[in-house]
Each structure stands twice: as structure tokens, then as C-alpha cells.
Amino acid sequence: MVSHPHQGTTSSALTRLSVNAARLLGVPPHGYANLLGVAPEHLNDDLCRTPAATAIRIAELTTAHAPWTELSLALAQQSSIGSLGVWDYLITSAPTPLEGIRDAAAYFAAVADTATDTLRITEDGDHVTISHVNRADLTHEAACAIRGYALGLYQRRLSEAARRRLAPVRVTLDAAAPGRHGALAELYGTRAIDFEAPDSSITFLASDLKVPVPHAQPGLSAVLRRHAEQTLATAIPLHNWLDLFRTALASAHDETTPTLSAVARRMTVSTRTLQRRLDEHGTTWNNEVETLRRAQITRLLHDTDLGIDAIAARSGYADARALRRAVQRWYGTTPAALRRTGPPDDGGTALPDTG
Structure with missing residues (x-):
């Protein structure tokens, strides 16, 4: 499994699917609209990573409103190729479907929270079994919906890779049998589903994969x-309010020199409230702006041929x-020397703690 620093978060693409499914199933938006990461500027930004707690809450609200089987099906129906970004194409572009799903398992962090969710692949003679394990602290109905959707997603992507609908040999679900099986039969293309199983899995003929x-x-x-690795390296985890602020600050900095009032408007708070919240998180406006500038200048010196005047103007x-x-204050050296050698391993002279 590829390691990453974003455990506790999921991709914004996965959260978008959850929000859309909640809307389709008639869940009142007031229950989730104010959750961290659901604001349009974060939900529609593929660089943002949504807190896993947000995705869990949306699943719980939805399964309180509709059967978990309906949520599994609604999520799968929306999951067209590309909806989950590069992760989708890892499966569909590999030399074989089996190699593709193995790549998807290795880079599962690109879409899911690997602290709680695991994609497992087991080869046993003529069969390949793909299991989805979820250890998140959520209601049983919501957990059933997530596992049920995951198996349907894997089947859909593998079928897209093979260019034909792959029929599973067996489906097992760690869930009690629902009163109606129609949604699951549509999802998997079979009624041969074993319920109350030890785990949730879908099995295919090895020859098909x-x-x-x-x-x-x-x-x-x-x-x-490589693209999946870059996606993880540049992702912005939204764990708390300070993450939201830093995302808003970076967005403002991309457009112009950021000002306190401009970022406060982006976050729909007053400048006084913004300063107070920064103080509560042990940082200040000046510290945050300088930290952002340091990261940008270091990147521009290392990754571009821009002159010092141009970098100064841009920063x-x-x-x-x-x-x-x-x-000189940050690293004890000159821009020219920093461009040649890169920053010290310890990041140079540290700025005040902003965490």
C-alpha cells in the first residue's frame, strides 16, 4: 500500500458522489450542507480532501432516509468512468483487468480513507476475490451501503476494462438480507448473493480478469x-477550520496579493472574526501569509527559471x-544558492508554529 499523509480524509470526488446521491434520494440538505468540505469551493476542487467524518455523516443521513441498498445503487449509477479521477483509469488502462485492480488497491488512498477502508485481492486457483473492508465508526446501515457500493464499483470498472459486462461468480455481503433484492440484483447483475457473510466480497473467474x-x-x-502519486502529494486535507482558511488563502494568493478582508469575504466572516479564529489556532495573519509565500518562492526557485524580480512580483x-x-531570514542563504542546492532537509529556519 502506498503511504500518504491524508488519513482521515477522502477525495472530494467521492464526497461529491455522496452529496449527489443524498439529493437524489431526497435527503434534506440542511443536514449536511454545513459539514466541513461540502462548501462548493471545496467540494468541486479535486485538490481538496474531505474529512472522512463528513462522508460518514452523509451516508448515515442518507440511510436513515432510504434503504442502504438504494444508496449503494445510487452511488454506483453516478460513478461513470472518470468520476473518481485518475483512480478510475488505473483500472481501465492496465494491460489486464487484474493488473488494473491491483494498481487501484495500491493507490486506494487516492479516493478513500485507508485508515478505515481496505481493498483486498485474493487469487485462489480459477477465481479472484475482491473484498472491501470498512472499519469506520458508523451505523451498520451506512457501513452496508458503503461496502455494497464498493463491490458494485469494482465490478463496473473491471467490466469497463474488459469492454464487456463481467458476471460475478459469487457475491457475499456482511449484511442481513434486505426485504427487497431488486436494487442489489441491478447493481451486481445477479441474485446469487450470500448475506450475513464474514466479509463483503465479489468473486470473478480468473480467466475473465x-x-x-x-x-x-x-x-x-x-x-x-505517477499521476496518482502526484495527486496525493499535492492534495489539501481539510481536517479542521485552519485547513479551510489555508485553502482560501492559497486561492486568493493565486489571483492577487491576498488581503485579510478578501480572505474574510471568501470565508463569509468578518475580519475581526477571522483574526480571532487564527489566534485560537495559535497563529496570525502575517505568519500564514509568510508561510504561504515561503512555500511558493521555494517552489518557483526550484521548479522554474523565473528571475528574482519576476518571483518577487509574483509573490x-x-x-x-x-x-x-x-x-535570508528563512534559510540563511541567498535565492541563487537556494536555487542551486534546494532548501535544507529541516526546512531551514522555522517560522513560528502555525499548527
């Missing part, structure tokens, strides 16, 4: 794996002299 994918492009899987400094003073 080992057939070469039509029109597979050599080398594409390696490109997609909000009055001139190159002001930028040189800042780099």
Missing part, C-alpha cells in the same frame, strides 16, 4: 501511477531586495 485489455497502450499504467514582495531578505 487475466484477458488482455483491448487497445491497451504500453507504458500508460506507469504514467497513471507579493515590493522588489528583489525584499525577497532576498526574506530568503
Whole structure:
């Protein structure tokens, strides 16, 4: 499993599916609209990682309003190819469906919270079994919906990779048999489902998953794996209010030199409230702006050929002299030397703690 620093969060793409399913099933939006990460600027930003607690709450609200089987089906029906970003294409672009689902398991962190959810693949002779394990602290109905959807998603992606609907040999669910099986029969294409099983899994013929994918492009899987790694490396986890503030600050900085009032407007609070909340989190406006500038300047020096004057202008400094003073304060060196050697392993002279 590829390690990542974003446990406790899920991709915004997965949260978008959950919100859309809740709407389709008639869940009143006032129950989830104010949850962390559901604001449009975060929900529609693929760089943002939504707190897993948000996704859990939406699932619980939805299964309190509709049967868990309906939620599983609604999520799967919305999960068209590409809806989960590069993770989808890891499965559909590999040389074989089996290699694709193995890549998907290795980079499961690109969509899910690997602290609680696991995709397991077991080969046993003529069969391949794909299991979804969920250990999150949520209601049983919501857990059933998540596991049920996951198995349907895996079947859909594998079928898209094979360019034909793959019929499972067996489906097992860690859930009591529902009163009606119609939604699950539609989801899996079979009524042969074992309930109250030790785990939730879907089994295919190994021969179906080992057939070469039509029109597979050599080398594409390696490109997609690198893209998945980059997606995780650049993701922004929204664990708390300070994460939301830093996302708003970065967005404002991308457009112009950020001001306290501009970021306060983005967050729909007063400047006084914004300053108070920063103080509660042990930081200040000036500290946060300087931290953002330091990261941007370091990146521009390392990744571009821009001159010092251009970097100063782009970073909000009055001139190159002001930028040189800042780099000296942070790293004890000059921009030219920093460009040649990169920042020290310890990040140089630390700014005040902003966490």
C-alpha cells in the first residue's frame, strides 16, 4: 500500500458522489450542507480532501432516509468512468483487468480513507476475490451501503476494462438480507448473493480478469501511477477550520496579493472574526501569509527559471531586495544558492508554529 499523509480524509470526488446521491434520494440538505468540505469551493476542487467524518455523516443521513441498498445503487449509477479521477483509469488502462485492480488497491488512498477502508485481492486457483473492508465508526446501515457500493464499483470498472459486462461468480455481503433484492440484483447483475457473510466480497473467474485489455497502450499504467502519486502529494486535507482558511488563502494568493478582508469575504466572516479564529489556532495573519509565500518562492526557485524580480512580483514582495531578505531570514542563504542546492532537509529556519 502506498503511504500518504491524508488519513482521515477522502477525495472530494467521492464526497461529491455522496452529496449527489443524498439529493437524489431526497435527503434534506440542511443536514449536511454545513459539514466541513461540502462548501462548493471545496467540494468541486479535486485538490481538496474531505474529512472522512463528513462522508460518514452523509451516508448515515442518507440511510436513515432510504434503504442502504438504494444508496449503494445510487452511488454506483453516478460513478461513470472518470468520476473518481485518475483512480478510475488505473483500472481501465492496465494491460489486464487484474493488473488494473491491483494498481487501484495500491493507490486506494487516492479516493478513500485507508485508515478505515481496505481493498483486498485474493487469487485462489480459477477465481479472484475482491473484498472491501470498512472499519469506520458508523451505523451498520451506512457501513452496508458503503461496502455494497464498493463491490458494485469494482465490478463496473473491471467490466469497463474488459469492454464487456463481467458476471460475478459469487457475491457475499456482511449484511442481513434486505426485504427487497431488486436494487442489489441491478447493481451486481445477479441474485446469487450470500448475506450475513464474514466479509463483503465479489468473486470473478480468473480467466475473465487475466484477458488482455483491448487497445491497451504500453507504458500508460506507469504514467497513471505517477499521476496518482502526484495527486496525493499535492492534495489539501481539510481536517479542521485552519485547513479551510489555508485553502482560501492559497486561492486568493493565486489571483492577487491576498488581503485579510478578501480572505474574510471568501470565508463569509468578518475580519475581526477571522483574526480571532487564527489566534485560537495559535497563529496570525502575517505568519500564514509568510508561510504561504515561503512555500511558493521555494517552489518557483526550484521548479522554474523565473528571475528574482519576476518571483518577487509574483509573490507579493515590493522588489528583489525584499525577497532576498526574506530568503535570508528563512534559510540563511541567498535565492541563487537556494536555487542551486534546494532548501535544507529541516526546512531551514522555522517560522513560528502555525499548527
